[in-house]
Amino acid sequence: xxxxxxxxxxxxxxxxxxxxxxxxxxxxxxxxxxxxxxxxxxxxxxxxxxxxxxxxxxxxxxxxxxxxxxxxxxxxxxxxxxxxxxxxxxxxxxxxxxx
Amino acid sequence: xxxxxxxxxxxxxxxxxxxxxxxxxxxxxxxxxxxxxxxxxxxxxxxxxxxxxxxxxxxxxxxxxxxxxxxxxxxxxxxxxxxxxxxxxxxxxxxxxxx
DNA sequence: TCGATATATCGGCTTTTCTCGATATTCCAA
DNA sequence: TTGGAATATCGAGAAAAGCCGATATATCGA
Numbered sequence: 001x002x003x004x005x006x007x008x009x010x011x012x013x014x015x016x017x018x019x020x021x022x023x024x025x026x027x028x029x030x031x032x033x034x035x036x037x038x039x040x041x042x043x044x045x046x047x048x049x050x051x052x053x054x055x056x057x058x059x060x061x062x063x064x065x066x067x068x069x070x071x072x073x074x075x076x077x078x079x080x081x082x083x084x085x086x087x088x089x090x091x092x093x094x095x096x097x098x099x
Numbered sequence: 100x101x102x103x104x105x106x107x108x109x110x111x112x113x114x115x116x117x118x119x120x121x122x123x124x125x126x127x128x129x130x131x132x133x134x135x136x137x138x139x140x141x142x143x144x145x146x147x148x149x150x151x152x153x154x155x156x157x158x159x160x161x162x163x164x165x166x167x168x169x170x171x172x173x174x175x176x177x178x179x180x181x182x183x184x185x186x187x188x189x190x191x192x193x194x195x196x197x198x
Numbered sequence: 199t200c201g202a203t204a205t206a207t208c209g210g211c212t213t214t215t216c217t218c219g220a221t222a223t224t225c226c227a228a
Numbered sequence: 229t230t231g232g233a234a235t236a237t238c239g240a241g242a243a244a245a246g247c248c249g250a251t252a253t254a255t256c257g258a
Contacts, residue, residue, distance in 0.1 A: 004115060010106040010198075012246080019198050043205060056247050058206055077204045077255045092195035095187055099109075099118050111216085142235060155217050157236055176225045176234045 001068060003099070006091060009067035014050055015060050019069065021049060022083045039073040040082030100167060102198070105190060108166035113149055114159050118168060120148060121182045138172040139181030 009015060021028040025037050029045045047057040061081055064070045068087045073080045108114060120127040124136050128144045146156040160180055163169045167186045172179045 004110065004112055007106050007109040007115075008245090011103065011110045013103055014246095016103060016106075016198065023198070044203095052246095053248060054205075055207080055249075058204095059247085062206080074205095074254095079205060088194055088198070092191045095194065096191035099115065099122070099187070107215090113216095143233095151216095152218060153235075154219075154237080158217090161236080173224090173235095178235060 001087075001090065003094065006067045006069065006087075009063050009069060012060070014052060015064055018046055018050065018060065018064065019083060021046070022070065022081065025082075039075055039080035040070075042078040042080050044078075046081070100186075100189065102193065105166045105168065105186075108162050108168060111159070113151065114163055117145055117149065117159065117163065118182060120145070121169065121180065124181075138174055138179035139169075141177040141179050143177075145180070 010019075022041060025032070025041050028049065029041050032041060032045050043054070043058055043061060046061070047054050050057050050060075052060075061070065061072070065072060065081070069084055070081045071084050073082075109118075121140060124131070124140050125133070127148065128140050131140060131144050142153070142157055142160060145160070146153050149156050149159075151159075160169065160171070164171060164180075168183055169180045170183050172181075
């Protein structure tokens with residue numbers, strides 16, 4: 001777990017927003033089919049809400065994933081992203097006691 | 100408390116090192132007079148350990164201070180910096196439950 | 199197999215951050 | 229009050245990040 005990479009991933013407004021949206025997928029992405037939420041939210045939905053291009057959003061999601069903050073699942077032609085809550089718990093404890 | 104500003108402050112190796120050093124001032128800055136530690140560590144000591152120029156270290160410290168992660172005390176011609184532990188506790192809880 | 203759709207990657211331009219040297223400011227001591 | 233030491237601020241060049249359009253890749257449906 002590379003702290004520096006995590007903090008870099010977190011130092012962008014849009015990426016913070018994405019993480020926040022993924023906290024409550026059903027509330028923030030009402031257009032997505034309900035049965036898909038168990039895998040997370042697909043890139044297109046996030047792109048739409050972020051208001052940036054597909055390439056930018058795709059890159060942001062891989063930055064978050066490389067930092068370990070989200071995980072992805074490929075289902076057919078869609079890639080679903082969801083938060084990796086364990087990473088947040090771990091980071092929280094790190095900040096509480098260490099850095 | 101601006102999360103984005105905090106994460107930006109934390110996304111630099113040297114600044115993370117400084118925060119880590121300030122966690123244990125006596126161990127990390129043995130040259131400094133013992134009675135001064137109650138105010139923190141002065142810029143010159145940090146500069147020496149960081150191996151960067153005085154201007155860079157001074158700027159890094161004000162970035163950390165603007166983010167609320169450290170606080171400073173001026174004593175004569177020295178400025179002493181110390182961690183603001185409340186900010187870390189607050190950030191820890193934010194990451195645990197929110198972002 | 200072929201076209202359409204979703205996502206990922208690439209190349210490049212713009213903005214921000216990093217880091218320095220030079221200079222300004224503040225404070226002490228002689 | 230003047231010189232020197234500690235710190236802060238300024239200006240600039242180099243490196244990194246932000247963000248785009250174009251293109252590549254993967255998968256589905258006809």
